[in-house]
Amino acid sequence: MDERKLKILAAVVDEYVRTGEPVGSKSISKLENINVSSATIRNDMAALEQLGYLEQPHTSAGRVPTFKGYRLYIDELMTPHDIPEEEKKLIDEMLGDKDTPEELLVQNAATALTEITHCAAVVTNAVPRFSVISKVEVIPTGKRLYVILLITSSGNIKNKACRLEFDLSHEQLDFFTHYIEENLSGVSVDELSEEMMDNMVAAVSAYMVSLSPLVKGICELSEDLRQQELTVSGSEKLLSCDELDKMEVVKFIEYKDGLSELLENAFSGVQVKFGAENDSFAIGNSSLIASKYRKDGKEAGSLGVIGPMRVDYKKIIPYVEYLTQRISSLMDSGDDDIINAPDNLQEP
Amino acid sequence: MDERKLKILAAVVDEYVRTGEPVGSKSISKLENINVSSATIRNDMAALEQLGYLEQPHTSAGRVPTFKGYRLYIDELMTPHDIPEEEKKLIDEMLGDKDTPEELLVQNAATALTEITHCAAVVTNAVPRFSVISKVEVIPTGKRLYVILLITSSGNIKNKACRLEFDLSHEQLDFFTHYIEENLSGVSVDELSEEMMDNMVAAVSAYMVSLSPLVKGICELSEDLRQQELTVSGSEKLLSCDELDKMEVVKFIEYKDGLSELLENAFSGVQVKFGAENDSFAIGNSSLIASKYRKDGKEAGSLGVIGPMRVDYKKIIPYVEYLTQRISSLMDSGDDDIINAPDNLQEP
DNA sequence: GTTAGCACTCAGAGAGTTAGAGTGCTAACG
């Protein structure tokens, strides 16, 4: 592959991204850093087409990049833009600080991405996979009705109403609370396996059968905690984008099929996936630019942008990168802003 | 207004709903229960046009019903279809039973409506407006961190973490809990006015300033409870409907402007509103067929269908009616499935 | 009051034309 051909490929992608129209040899020849005639470019473009990097919508039209062309461009050819310092400051302000709740942090990142890129932004919350259960309370609220409250070291709170077969006595409730306290305090959310649960159900059943719904309730709550939630913001941008099929976009907005797994399976660093490359996430001409953020060095969630394939990668990728890095560092616990581990707990 | 003219108007609407094409005099004359010639029908149709019930897209086309025409048809002319028993059973199964959480109940109703009508369905959740606060707990979970738990008589549970300036002593917490218990138990969610809150903030501040964030927290939780949420399902059906303007549909999906109020302001019974009649909800040729469901006899939320104006009213209206009635009866508490009011409460 | 007959209208489909952007190929150039 010729040096000049690569330069021309890059120019075609840049032009196509800029104008949205198939790019002709003439418009390339007019560019500053290109000093060959349109005829030469025509020859090179024909070669690039042969190699599968470009294609023609129809015979007498200009060329458009193929998947392969975009891929090469993204991986090798483009020169990412730098983000101006003042923009960085603006973003930092939008995001929040160490005191901002994690939930809000990723939401703010989504908003920022939507505003900057004019595309849809997608974020997943930070799954408190490695956080531990710091408190479990069971609160009676009516005849045979109890509310279970589960609090984790990372500050997540979940509740659930639970109906038992009989009312519990004071002692029974005490027994249960102590039992749970003993067995679950300090257990990480991810460790709460079914097996562990089954053992606990068996253990409490030995004491009193009707306690087992409570254990199951706790189990369900911890599943809720493990649940990764996906939020798409600015999805309207996709609809007003005419290279995307409206029908597919609407279906996507409604069902968000497969996006979760796609984000989950990404490697580290900013990833670009095209809509048609993988059958799971299927908006035809779309592109997903995403990255995983970390919390205390461990992968916690993802954030990214969904737009048309014809999107300004050299501008967007640095933003996704910056936000990922920023979120990661904001989530790193200065051990100050999380609800403390159980040994620090005040009992009322 | 002639008996025959009404019959012809009904026939035109039925035909138009069936075919989607402007209806000519000839096709009407061929119908079973019409025994006059096309010329006669032409005369009557001209009269109906004069009266504003029909209109012509252009001179040499058939006729199409106007708003006024649809209105008359819906209010007076159409004979609603009966829903077959087996269909009712199917719907009942889709919805769930008395144990199904309310949230899920309305979601299921939306899914059912989308499947049956092939239109978008819209539902609002049941706002526990008249339910009363049955329990407030404040649970310490870390240094200066507290979780507020709010439970209502209808079984809604909300929680919220809250950071105070200082840690509370045992007594302070007791004082607060008692104070809240005294002032809020039995107060309906809707009554929790700002004024009331301000008074409470003032009262607890007199005892200890740093308690006021807790009061504010409770206030926010009750606001959460009052929040009516609107869910539109199957909105892709609107896009594949070619009599609706894609752009308007997209805007609607995005903002759902005014729909909330529109649903809120409906009278009892199934209501039909046309898109262009009210400026708030503005998909041009659309029609909203909605109804309010009740819980324990009080209006709780709405459900309905959004489709093109050319929709099979005589089929859809009975379904909306049936679902409303069914949801209402499923939500009626046999006094068995809700968390009981405060006087029945067991204190731990 | 109802109907048959007829002239009239108009949207939409299809065919033909044109303009222009862009190509591939060939031959000349340095």
Place this chain on the structure above:
DNA sequence: CGTTAGCACTCTAACTCTCTGAGTGCTAAC
């Protein structure tokens, strides 16, 4: 031998023109 100018060719998109048929309104007869 790579590069370039020139030219014939291709194909789409926009436009015009024509034609067809469904449907109308009106009139005169039943």
